[in-house]
Amino acid sequence: MRRAKVGYATFYKNFEDKEQCYLALLDTAYEASARRVQQAYDREQAWPDKVAAGLGALFEQIAAHPNVSRACLVDALTAGPEAVARHEAALARFTPLLKPGRELNPRRAGLPGTLEDTLIGGVLWVVNQRLIAGEATALKGLLPETIEFVLRPYVGEQVAAREAELAASS
């Protein structure tokens, strides 16, 4: 409240308790990030470019708001079932952005069913380690290889690496 420069009355007029306030923060932040990612994704034509742009927007958003990101990505896991459920739902929104990549893979029948969940988990892991270490600014440097990591299972290493190089040079 001190940070927000409001009084107790204002707090309780808006939220029942600390948890409600925290959940509202999660909703707002997840929504803002998902919107940014979707916008960047929609601006591109080819699917690999869409994913690269979406990841770029996500990393930018996280690096610009490291404290909120930490609250939403790291702390949410331990903040009770309601926060965990919202965190899960927020991650699930990225699955439909990745799924179209399956169409680009000639061996798509052999792709693991959990591939999208796994890749999202991997990106989240890399992000969380940087947030925990207080190094959110390092994310920008990790963007090219994260793009390669996410694209590789769908489009193969060559296309994934080319997309990573494009991101590194922009």
Place this chain on the structure above:
Amino acid sequence: MAEEELGPLPAGRHGFSREQVAHNQRERLIAGLATAVAEHGYNAVTITHITKAARVSRRVFYENFESKEACFLAAFDVVVDHIGALVGEAVQAAPDWPHQAIAAARQALAFLASEPELARLCLVDAQSAGPVVAARFLAAVGELEAPLRRGRDERRDERPLPPTTEESTIGALVSLAARKVSAGEAESLGDLLPDFTQFILAPYLGPDEAERLVQQPV
């Protein structure tokens, strides 16, 4: 490690030396913590929950551990060492790196699926139990990177994989497993083995060879 395997310490003259009793009590406390954490979650668990589950006194708790956190770290280490030993044994019997990787994933998943409470302790609670425990968790996960990185020797492609390949791969699998456990689906972790192995092997062997090995009978 389950509580029922331990039973109460026999009263009176039980013929154990003081060290044996102390060692036994420490193990009971570790098992008690696992049971209590499974029921209450790490953050809500109290020393009383732990001592009740372990059926030892509070005094005995503090003779062995200075805090709930210290007891949790001991439990975490016991579980991780146990998985490490199981995996180590399986890896030794495997003929080459790809089969070592498959054997390691199989052993780890099989153990976690057979011990859902311990899976929760070391994958879910360990991430949420505060900075000291989280650091231990990260260090344990980080240990998995070196053996995975040996897969780089298998690559035909001249181009090196990006430096964070192992970190992202292991992080991806640990996150996925943790989410399964968190959703109460620890028992079905074994079903993830084909997906896990394919995901682990593909960057090093290429997708075709990875898929072939996954489909190969054990």
